[in-house]
Amino acid sequence: MALLIRQGHIITNDAAGMVLERGDVLVIGDRIAAVGPDLSARAAEHPGIEVIEARDRLVFPGFIDAHMHSNEGFEMGRYDNLPLEIWLSEVYPPFGAANLSWRDWYLRAMLVGIVSVRSGVTALQDDVINLAFTPDAVDATASAYRDLGLKGWITASMWDESFLNGLPFLADLVPADLKARLDAFPVPGHRDQIELFQHLRATWHDKDGMRIILGPCGPQRCSTALLEEVAGLSADLDLPIHCHVLETKTQAVTGQRKYNRTLPQFLADVGCMTHRLTMNHAIWLTEGDIELLGGVGGSITHNPLANLKLGSGVAPIRKLKNAGANIALGCDGVASADTADMFSAFKAASLLHKIGTHDYREWVSAHEVMHMATHGAARSSLMQDKVGSIEAGKQADIVLLDRYHWGFIPLHDPIQQIAFSADQEAVRTSIIGGRVVMRERKLALIDEEAIRMEISEAAERFRREDCPRMSAGAAEVRPYLDQMHTMATGSTVEAGHIPLRMPPVDGRRFGAE
Numbered sequence: 001m002a003l004l005i006r007q008g009h010i011i012t013n014d015a016a017g018m019v020l021e022r023g024d025v026l027v028i029g030d031r032i033a034a035v036g037p038d039l040s041a042r043a044a045e046h047p048g049i050e051v052i053e054a055r056d057r058l059v060f061p062g063f064i065d066a067h068m069h070s071n072e073g074f075e076m077g078r079y080d081n082l083p084l085e086i087w088l089s090e091v092y093p094p095f096g097a098a099n100l101s102w103r104d105w106y107l108r109a110m111l112v113g114i115v116s117v118r119s120g121v122t123a124l125q126d127d128v129i130n131l132a133f134t135p136d137a138v139d140a141t142a143s144a145y146r147d148l149g150l151k152g153w154i155t156a157s158m159w160d161e162s163f164l165n166g167l168p169f170l171a172d173l174v175p176a177d178l179k180a181r182l183d184a185f186p187v188p189g190h191r192d193q194i195e196l197f198q199h200l201r202a203t204w205h206d207k208d209g210m211r212i213i214l215g216p217c218g219p220q221r222c223s224t225a226l227l228e229e230v231a232g233l234s235a236d237l238d239l240p241i242h243c244h245v246l247e248t249k250t251q252a253v254t255g256q257r258k259y260n261r262t263l264p265q266f267l268a269d270v271g272c273m274t275h276r277l278t279m280n281h282a283i284w285l286t287e288g289d290i291e292l293l294g295g296v297g298g299s300i301t302h303n304p305l306a307n308l309k310l311g312s313g314v315a316p317i318r319k320l321k322n323a324g325a326n327i328a329l330g331c332d333g334v335a336s337a338d339t340a341d342m343f344s345a346f347k348a349a350s351l352l353h354k355i356g357t358h359d360y361r362e363w364v365s366a367h368e369v370m371h372m373a374t375h376g377a378a379r380s381s382l383m384q385d386k387v388g389s390i391e392a393g394k395q396a397d398i399v400l401l402d403r404y405h406w407g408f409i410p411l412h413d414p415i416q417q418i419a420f421s422a423d424q425e426a427v428r429t430s431i432i433g434g435r436v437v438m439r440e441r442k443l444a445l446i447d448e449e450a451i452r453m454e455i456s457e458a459a460e461r462f463r464r465e466d467c468p469r470m471s472a473g474a475a476e477v478r479p480y481l482d483q484m485h486t487m488a489t490g491s492t493v494e495a496g497h498i499p500l501r502m503p504p505v506d507g508r509r510f511g512a513e
């Protein structure tokens with residue numbers, strides 16, 4: 001299989017930031033063989049090579065969405081004005097969880113995968129949350145991405161602590177009968193969780209573009225034994241760990257009350273704090289937590305859409321970068337981000353960090369966000385040597401954008417225009433692992449209209465039959481979660497960064513008194 005992308009405007013995204021205003025990319029098999037001004041002679045050595053004319057295309061490396069939960073696929077726009085812990089009880093209710101077939105898991109992942117591909121995503125880190133802990137969820141998700149042609153870096157979310165043990169104050173607030181019912185909810189022990197991971201790894205890892213990585217849901221929801229096993233597997237198999245850490249103030253309070261230390265300190269104590277760790281969100285960090293993660297060269301996923309929607313706060317991106325941490329961009333699940341459109345996440349991340357300080361030199365730029373959506377996201381899954389740029393030897397994950405999309409006229413700075421003025425309609429063609437997965441916005445490997453109708457029917461059944469049961473289950477715990485939320489957010493912690501009032505800029509730098 002050989003492919004020549006001919007005479008495009010190539011943004012290589014390599015370390016030197018090389019741009020070819022007219023150039024070719026030669027793809028042999030699943031790899032980029034060469035990038036140069038004119039590769040037609042080399043291409044002629046490959047009879048039957050497919051030529052994609054790119055004269056009016058911007059040629060970019062594919063984006064990597066570093067944090068997603070495709071299992072929320074039928075819940076876009078279902079919630080508003082809820083903080084994480086209360087929102088979680090609606091999406092993942094302790095009683096009345098949805099009844100899902102293998103095909104439902106497949107269709108939800110397909111929906112999220114399609115939106116992802118259409119917005120230029122070529123690899124997706126998908127943390128699949130499955131309250132039933134069956135192999136079906138990840139198996140169906142991986143099958144959907146394989147059929148679509150999208151790369152999936154997938155975790156089966158793990159936790160073995162009870163609902164009440166993962167939240168502060170709550171165990172003392174719920175009445176005895178409700179406490180008994182919550183504690184009776186079956187959660188597999190850490191051995192079963194590791195067994196499920198091993199089973200999924202044997203079935204899918206390094207097959208059809210899939211990777212199976214480690215995903216303890218959050219430190220406060222996992223036993224020490226489970227986290228120690230995860231740390232050991234990560235070291236032995238050189239696998240990334242993706243874990244939700246300090247998304248909310250309530251989680252910062254949880255760390256103090258449950259472990260008498262911060263959650264990153266706890267992760268360090270159980271052996272998880274290494275360069276293979278990615279903390280999802282990482283908002284309510286102390287200065288010490290930032291030093292800890294930066295010191296080991298760990299990563300965070302930055303998910304501004306979900307953080308804004310759930311009122312969680314703003315991740316201290318500049319401080320983390322200064323400390324040596326790697327930043328990856330994600331959408332987060334579509335029940336909180338409400339979309340898998342990477343352009344939306346790109347835009348939010350490029351805008352959000354203009355608040356918090358008047359010192360504009362500290363703001364986060366669109367070019368930094370480009371790094372988060374490519375190299376940073378690849379690095380958080382330990383794939384930085386394989387994807388993220390258009391360079392010989394890297395995997396051929398390439399997207400072609402319409403150079404004459406309204407948002408690119410005139411062409412000032414393509415990366416800034418992705419952030420601020422263009423939208424996902426600009427993405428015309430997507431090549432993943434050397435294979436054309438979308439051609440002129442038509443998905444090449446699936447029948448999009450047929451799958452749209454099937455997804456629509458399954459999603460409508462979910463809305464009609466499952467959603468009322470889920471809401472009823474959530475309503476049982478809502479009064480106690482409300483009290484818990486008030487108590488936790490009313491507590492004092494030393495974590496958190498962006499104050500509501502910006503401090504005055506330090507004028508002494510310019511000789512002011």
Ligand SMILES: [Zn+2]
Pocket residue numbers: 067068069127244280332333
């Ligand atoms: Zn998440």
